[in-house]
Structures are given as C-alpha cells and as structure tokens.
Amino acid sequence: MNHAPTLAASHASLPPEGARSALGRPGGGAATMAPRTRIKICGLTREPDVDAAVAAGVDAVGFVLYPKSPRFVTPQRAAELARRLPPLVTPVLLFVNASATEIEAAAAIVTPAILQFHGDESPQACMAAAQQAHCPFWRAARIPSDIASGFDLLEFAYDYSAAQALLLDAQVDGYGGGGKTFDWSRLPTNVPAHLVLSGGLTPANVGAGLSALRGRGHSLAVDVSSGVEADGPGGKPLKGIKDAEKIMRFVAAVRASDAHLAGLNTP
Numbered sequence: 001m002n003h004a005p006t007l008a009a010s011h012a013s014l015p016p017e018g019a020r021s022a023l024g025r026p027g028g029g030a031a032t033m034a035p036r037t038r039i040k041i042c043g044l045t046r047e048p049d050v051d052a053a054v055a056a057g058v059d060a061v062g063f064v065l066y067p068k069s070p071r072f073v074t075p076q077r078a079a080e081l082a083r084r085l086p087p088l089v090t091p092v093l094l095f096v097n098a099s100a101t102e103i104e105a106a107a108a109i110v111t112p113a114i115l116q117f118h119g120d121e122s123p124q125a126c127m128a129a130a131q132q133a134h135c136p137f138w139r140a141a142r143i144p145s146d147i148a149s150g151f152d153l154l155e156f157a158y159d160y161s162a163a164q165a166l167l168l169d170a171q172v173d174g175y176g177g178g179g180k181t182f183d184w185s186r187l188p189t190n191v192p193a194h195l196v197l198s199g200g201l202t203p204a205n206v207g208a209g210l211s212a213l214r215g216r217g218h219s220l221a222v223d224v225s226s227g228v229e230a231d232g233p234g235g236k237p238l239k240g241i242k243d244a245e246k247i248m249r250f251v252a253a254v255r256a257s258d259a260h261l262a263g264l265n266t267p
Helices: 007-012 047-056 075-082 099-107 125-134 152-157 206-213 244-262
Strands: 039-041 060-064 088-096 114-117 137-143 165-170 195-197 220-224 230-231 238-241
Touching: 039 244, 047 060, 047 238, 047 244, 075 088, 075 099, 088 099, 088 125, 099 125, 114 125, 125 137, 137 152, 152 165, 195 206, 206 220, 206 244, 238 244
Parallel strands: 039 060, 039 220, 060 088, 088 114, 114 137, 137 165, 165 195, 195 220
Antiparallel strands: 230 238
C-alpha cells in the first residue's frame, strides 16, 4: 500500500493553530507555535507551472482527470508532470464520477497520490475506489448559495467521515466551483473534518477566507486554480495556464495570514 505524504495528515500532525509550546524560550517562557496553512494549486497542465508551484513552496498540486474540463489532462500526462515533483509535494488526482477501474489505473502511475472526488460519488463509492487504489481521498462539498437548499455540511461530513478532508467549493452548474466564492459566514463552526477551502480564491481574498474559517474544522488548507491563472482576452483566465507571479503572490498572502495569526497569539 502506498503511503502518500498528505496535506491534511501533515497538517493534523501539527499542534492546533495558535497552540503554545513550553519549549524554546529561556526561563521557561512559552513560545507561540506559528500556524502553517497547507496550499494546493489545482488544474496544472504544463511543466513550467508545476515548477512555479514547487518554487513557490506549495504542498500539493492537482491534476484534473475529468475529460469535460478545460484543464483536463490524461493520466499519462499527469504522471509526466508528477515526476517533476520533489519529495513531500503531493499530487492530487481529481475525478468526476469515474469508475473504480479508471481511478485505480491512474493512481497506479501517479504515485503516491491523493484522490479528489468532485462529482456525485456516494460515500461507499469513494471508499471502495480509494481502497482499490490504495490512496486516501478527499470529497468535494459543493456549498449552495441558497440558504433554503437544505444542504447540511455537518451531515455531509458524517456521511463522508472516511475522507481525509472535505474540499469546500461553490455550487454552480456542472462540476467544479467555476471560480466563484460562497458565503463563508454560513459554515458551521464545528465541522468534524479537515477542511480545504476552495472556490474563487485569489491572492487578494485568501487571507479573508482563512480568517473567516480558521478553527471551524480539525485543520484548514486552501486550494486555488483560476485565481492564479494567466489573463487572457478581456481579463478572463486562460484555463489551465498558470501565472508564476500570481502563484507567488497567493502563497505570500497565505503566509501573511499565518504570520498575522501567530502575532495575535504572541503574549
């Protein structure tokens, strides 16, 4: 069985955000443990973009194996790109309603990996595919804009309790967040899961998202795709083409948020 270096697991191994250590200061004074938010860049299709993500210091990169996506890559292409990753930068394979056989075949050539299910997969289907592929999995939770929709994130978390993390994305037509944010204030404060915030994140708003959601789950990571893509005609993102400078600014914004929290917790 593969043992992937994982975002949520590595985050869970750290003390809780803002926790203090009795070590590290002469005279027994407590030292504040600074948080470190894990970062994933999704929708990579090119070697320079993988290299830029690694150079910026991200923890994971995502490859979209959904043929209808404009960011689609084949499993073979994902394997080529993943070979550029150094140790402790994890490939994440995104699927939408794929068969267990397809998932196992992709995971066999992109290893070690995390599986991300972004379609209508049931808890049983997710667990079966993950066990067959010998990989941990994340489950996307599409957060509706209509408060009357009846969606219950706590119930969803219990249903998918075998998931390593829940990825929070905006509900739009089709699959994926479409580069849209959702109302962060509507999320429960006690979600029993590791959380990965996604959906419309950019260097300009990721800090606000982190501030809004810190402490609402076991841990908090972030996932960005369109927010770090190159600008095309009319300022629209070139889907699948990343901008190295935007990646650097996104990572810097996350680290600034971490530093701000550490400063608030400093005695």
